[in-house]
Amino acid sequence: MRKLRPHRPSSPVEYVNAFCEARGSAIHGQGIFASRRMRKGMRVLEYIGERVDKEESNRRGLELFEKSKESGGASVYIFDVNEDWDLDGDKPYNLARLINHSCEPNCEMVDEDNRLFLYALRDIEKGEELSFDYGYDIEHYLDHPCRCGTPGCVGYIVSSAQRPKLLRMLRRKKHGRSLVKGNKE
């Protein structure tokens, strides 16, 4: 199997620590927070890691999944970049791996010439937690509960495009089980 060369920017620190810092998050584990005010459209941080093809990426994903079943605590930081390759961001120097998902994110991840950069979707105040839409597929939504706490949160980490579909599914499920108003699962 062909292993692609590890991808790192010429100066990793350039985007790593300039605008943000890691600390405990109310959403999940550790999060990344703005250490200064940021303007809408600003490039905040690069998601850096090892570039791997889809086959190697699937192998690593399954390995981590098995590990997590044993220990209950492994996280997968493999980023689906495009049809050909993924980025394994499970590296200490990749601060962006700690950014949490939000159903109403303040940032977005953009693929630029096969590198991933985080951009601010709006002005961000110093101290705000950074987030982006993980864009997970609806298929395994039960494995990815969301605790982002935003008014638009659907309770699971699912791409914004599939959220209306998930809401319809959840509504149907709820009505199937109980007609009591406000009953939460």
Ligand SMILES: [Zn+2]
């Ligand atoms: Zn949410």
